Structures are given as C-alpha cells and as structure tokens.
Amino acid sequence: MRKYVTILAFLAFNFAFINRSAAQCDTIATVCAKHIISPYISDGQQYRALLLADQTAEFHATFFGGGTYRIAACTGLNDGNLLFSVFDEQRNLLFSNKDFKNAPYWDFSVTSTMGIILEATLAGAHSGCAVVLIGFKP
Amino acid sequence: MKKQSFYLIPLFLISCCIVISSCGGNSDEENAEKRMENMIDSSNVTVGVGGKIFIIPSPIQTAMLIQKSGAKYDKGMLNSPGKVNSYSTKFQKCLNLGIYGADLGYATLYDQTQDALLYFKATNTLATDLGLTNAFDNTLVERFQKNIGKKDSILVLVSSAYRASNDFLKNNERNEEAALIIAGGWIETLQFAINIMNTNGNNEVKRRIADQKSTLSNLISLISTYQGNEEYAELLAKLNDLETEYDKVEYKYVYEQPVVDEVKKNTTFKSKSEVKITPENIKAIGEKIAAIRNLIVA
Numbered sequence: 261m262r263k264y265v266t267i268l269a270f271l272a273f274n275f276a277f278i279n280r281s282a283a284q285c286d287t288i289a290t291v292c293a294k295h296i297i298s299p300y301i302s303d304g305q306q307y308r309a310l311l312l313a314d315q316t317a318e319f320h321a322t323f324f325g326g327g328t329y330r331i332a333a334c335t336g337l338n339d340g341n342l343l344f345s346v347f348d349e350q351r352n353l354l355f356s357n358k359d360f361k362n363a364p365y366w367d368f369s370v371t372s373t374m375g376i377i378l379e380a381t382l383a384g385a386h387s388g389c390a391v392v393l394i395g396f397k398p
Numbered sequence: 399m400k401k402q403s404f405y406l407i408p409l410f411l412i413s414c415c416i417v418i419s420s421c422g423g424n425s426d427e428e429n430a431e432k433r434m435e436n437m438i439d440s441s442n443v444t445v446g447v448g449g450k451i452f453i454i455p456s457p458i459q460t461a462m463l464i465q466k467s468g469a470k471y472d473k474g475m476l477n478s479p480g481k482v483n484s485y486s487t488k489f490q491k492c493l494n495l496g497i498y499g500a501d502l503g504y505a506t507l508y509d510q511t512q513d514a515l516l517y518f519k520a521t522n523t524l525a526t527d528l529g530l531t532n533a534f535d536n537t538l539v540e541r542f543q544k545n546i547g548k549k550d551s552i553l554v555l556v557s558s559a560y561r562a563s564n565d566f567l568k569n570n571e572r573n574e575e576a577a578l579i580i581a582g583g584w585i586e587t588l589q590f591a592i593n594i595m596n597t598n599g600n601n602e603v604k605r606r607i608a609d610q611k612s613t614l615s616n617l618i619s620l621i622s623t624y625q626g627n628e629e630y631a632e633l634l635a636k637l638n639d640l641e642t643e644y645d646k647v648e649y650k651y652v653y654e655q656p657v658v659d660e661v662k663k664n665t666t667f668k669s670k671s672e673v674k675i676t677p678e679n680i681k682a683i684g685e686k687i688a689a690i691r692n693l694i695v696a
Binding site: 285286289293298301302303304305306307308309317318319320321322323324325327328348349350352354355360363365366367368369370371372373374375393394396398 | 450451452453454455456458459462463499550553554557558560561564565568569576580583605606609612613616619651653656658660662663664665666667668669670671672673
C-alpha cells in the first residue's frame with residue numbers, strides 16, 4: 261500500500277510541474293484577452309503555438325466581406341513581443357505589426373470575403389507560447 | 399525495507415531533477431522559455447497541424463447576417479433542447495455543444511429570451527458533462543440570468559464561455575473535443591443559411607453559403623488530425639463528400655492594396671472576391687449538410 265501511495269505522489273508531484281508550461285500559455289491568453297473588448301466579441305476560440313526563435317506559426321482563417329475583425333497576438337506577459345503579419349491567399353502582404361511598433365492588436369475591415377494567412381514569430385525571445393485571439397464586430 | 403528503498407531512491411532523484419529544472423534563480427518567464435524549448439520540435443520551421451493552425455469563424459457571424467437579412471425567427475430549424483440528455487458519447491456531446499451554442503446565439507440575436515434560456519441550459523448541461531465547469535459555472539449562470547434580454551451582453555458572455563472552454567480543452571490536450579465543438583457550430587450555421595435560402599432567397603445569405611468553401615476546407619484539415627477514431631472518420635468522410643459540392647463553387651479573387659489608418663489602428667482590405675454558385679449547387683449542399691446534421695442531432 262505504501263508503495264502505491266508513494267508512486268501516486270511521485271506522479272502527481274511531477275505532473276504539477278510539467279503542466280506549468282500549458283498553464284503559462286493560458287496566462288498569456290488571459291493577458292491577451294484584454295485586447296478583445298467591446299465592441300468586439302470573441303470568436304469563441306484561442307489559437308496558440310509553442311515557438312522557438314527561428315520558427316513561424318501559420319494560422320489560416322476566412323474573413324467575411326462586410327465584417328470588421330480584431331486580431332490580438334501575444335507572447336509573454338508584456339505587449340510587443342510577438343511579430344505578426346497578415347497575407348492573402350496569394351501571399352500578398354496585407355499588414356505587418358512590425359511597421360507599427362509591434363502593436364499587440366490591429367483591426368481589419370474586409371470588403372469582400374477572403375482567406376487570410378497570419379504568420380507569427382517571436383520578437384527576440386528564444387522560445388515562447390504565441391497566442392492569437394480573434395474578435396469581430398457585431 | 400531494502401526493497402522499498404531501492405525504488406524510492408530513483409523516484410526521489412527523478413523528482414529532484416524535475417523540480418530543479420522547473421525552479422531556479424531566473425524569472426518565471428525565462429524558466430518558461432527553457433521548458434518550452436524542451437517541448438518544441440525544432441525540426442519544424444512552421445508549427446501547427448501539418449504546419450498550419452486553422453481558424454473556423456464563430457457561428458454568431460452568420461447568425462447575425464441571417465438576422466440582418468430580415469429573415470423571421472424560425473425555431474423549427476434549431477435542435478430541440480429536450481434532446482440534450484440523449485447524447486451519451488463524448489463525440490455526440492461535443493458536436494451538440496457546438497450546435498446548441500449556435501442555436502443559443504441565434505435565439506439571442508432574435509431576442510427570444512425564453513428559447514435562449516433553454517439553449518443556455520442545454521449548453522450548460524453538456525459543458526458540465528464534458529467537465530468544462532471552468533467556463534460554464536455558477537457565475538456564468540448568474541450573469542446570464544442577470545443579463546437576460548440584453549442581447550449584446552449575452553453574446554459576449556456566451557462567446558467568452560466558449561473561448562474559456564476552448565482554452566481548457568487545449569490546455570488539457572483534449573484538442574479533438576475542441577475541434578468537434580467548433581465543427582458542430584459550423585454545421586448548424588450552414589444549416590441555418592440553407593434554411594433561410596430555401597425560404598427567402600436572400601443574396602447575402604447565398605453569398606455566405608458560397609463563402610463557406612474555404613472554411614470547409616480548413617475544417618476538414620482540422621478534423622483530419624483525429625481521423626483514427628471510427629466516429630471521426632465517418633464525420634470526415636461526410637465532410638469530404640460535402641466538399642465535392644463546394645468544388646463546383648467558383649471563386650475568383652483579385653488583390654487590391656489595403657488602406658491603413660494608423661491612428662485608428664485599422665487596415666481596410668480592399669481586395670475583391672466573386673463567387674458563382676448555382677441553385678442546383680445550393681440544393682445539393684443543403685441535402686448533404688442536412689444529412690450530416692441529422693446524424694449528429696438524432
């Protein structure tokens with residue numbers, strides 16, 4: 261009995277520490293959510309990727325014509341640490357937050373429905389959890 | 399005693415290693431970076447599902463379009479909340495949580511407060527069954543009841559609850575369940591649009607049906623990750639079959655330079671797109687999505 265209790269305690273102890281990384285992505289998402297505020301409504305999801313310095317996360321979305329969207333992109337606990345660029349399906353660059361002091365969010369008004377590709381990279385960190393949140397205007 | 403000590407020592411040493419690697423003199427953020435380095439596959443330049451992460455639009459967007467089109471509220475096209483306890487598998491619960499979420503959004507947009515309350519209860523039941531009480535808790539219930547009748551507040555509350563559920567599922571590596579909830583919401587939304595198209599033939603709704611072409615492709619990519627399971631494989635087969643109809647939808651895109659308003663932190667995408675979708679196409683899409691939906695809500 262003591263053997264099983266000890267093994268269980270060992271597993272629980274290590275699970276708590278290993279799970280900290282997932283919890284930190286969660287913390288980043290909570291911090292990032294401050295950018296999706298009225299009049300924007302969350303699209304009900306959180307998008308994330310664990311990145312090293314030389315890696316790019318690629319997100320594919322459809323923006324409907326007539327809509328206005330807000331993209332918030334974060335890593336770490338402070339703003340400005342995640343670079344994100346928006347391309348159309350033909351890979352024309354539509355926006356890069358690098359041109360605007362690594363702005364943590366930006367709004368997009370869409371004339372006609374289009375597919376967009378969002379690329380996110382870390383701005384200097386060795387590694388990190390990249391979190392992207394999307395809101396839309398009702 | 400000797401036998402117990404023998405296995406205790408390696409357990410102790412391993413625990414110490416993990417604790418030492420998780421703690422340290424550096425800041426929490428620096429420690430988090432180090433742990434993440436160990437978790438990331440550095441052979442991939444782009445990360446995600448096959449290198450990509452797929453974003454599926456919220457059902458509320460199309461429900462809003464439908465309401466703005468002037469279509470009357472049609473309770474008959476929603477899934478009965480009375481069926482909530484008939485869904486026994488995790489697969490059924492997740493898909494119907496997505497479906498009921500779309501129904502809740504629809505009822506809310508039309509200020510149907512009694513129906514919205516029933517759909518809220520149904521989503522709450524399924525969310526609780528799935529262990530999503532971090533998002534669907536007593537606080538949410540109280541806030542929902544307090545804001546009943548306030549459309550904008552309800553939409554924000556419900557969307558936030560779904561995002562919190564999505565967070566929880568991903569944090570706990572239940573990504574396939576998160577994908578099913580999203581799929582359920584999308585399927586229900588397309589069903590809404592088809593029903594409205596059949597009754598009042600609105601051009602904007604027709605356009606929105608056609609616009610689902612790329613979203614369906616993204617959804618299939620998302621679900622494809624989990625096709626090892628028989629139920630997922632069946633859903634995927636039906637979505638692929640639906641896609642054969644969407645392959646007939648013509649889509650043309652022309653790039654135009656976007657316009658930036660730095661002060662407002664806004665960029666307007668001026669690019670234009672056109673779609674061509676025939677009545678036969680819509681009919682076939684309608685039949686296939688109805689078959690998928692009926693299988694899920696049965």
